[in-house]
Amino acid sequence: MTFASPPGASSKALQPDACPHCGGSGVLRMSDQRFRTCLDCLGQGHLPVFDPQPSLQELLHRQEDRVPLPPADGINAEAVSSGSR
Numbered sequence: 814m815t816f817a818s819p820p821g822a823s824s825k826a827l828q829p830d831a832c833p834h835c836g837g838s839g840v841l842r843m844s845d846q847r848f849r850t851c852l853d854c855l856g857q858g859h860l861p862v863f864d865p866q867p868s869l870q871e872l873l874h875r876q877e878d879r880v881p882l883p884p885a886d887g888i889n890a891e892a893v894s895s896g897s898r
Contacts, residue, residue, distance in 0.1 A: 829859035 831837030835851035839858040842848055850856040867875075 829862065832858055832860055 832839070832851060832854035834853045835841050835858065837858040839851050839854060839856040840848050841851050851858075854860055
């Protein structure tokens with residue numbers, strides 16, 4: 814089984830821990846003849862480990878710190894767009 818990380822998942826861990834629900838197989842046994850894909854690990858056999866993301870407050874501060882540059886030609890795009898007519 815190859816370990817492919819989902820988008821946004823950390824690639825730091827070489828061998829991820831096996832999924833505690835399916836035991837690492839990616840398949841759950843429902844009864845003697847019934848099986849289904851483990852929805853906790855999405856059939857991968859291991860739970861993804863995600864990198865921490867910046868908080869909303871940090872993102873808002875970064876956005877406030879950016880100073881908008883004036884247009885080079887002096888034309889305000891908001892005033893001439895079709896949505897403002």
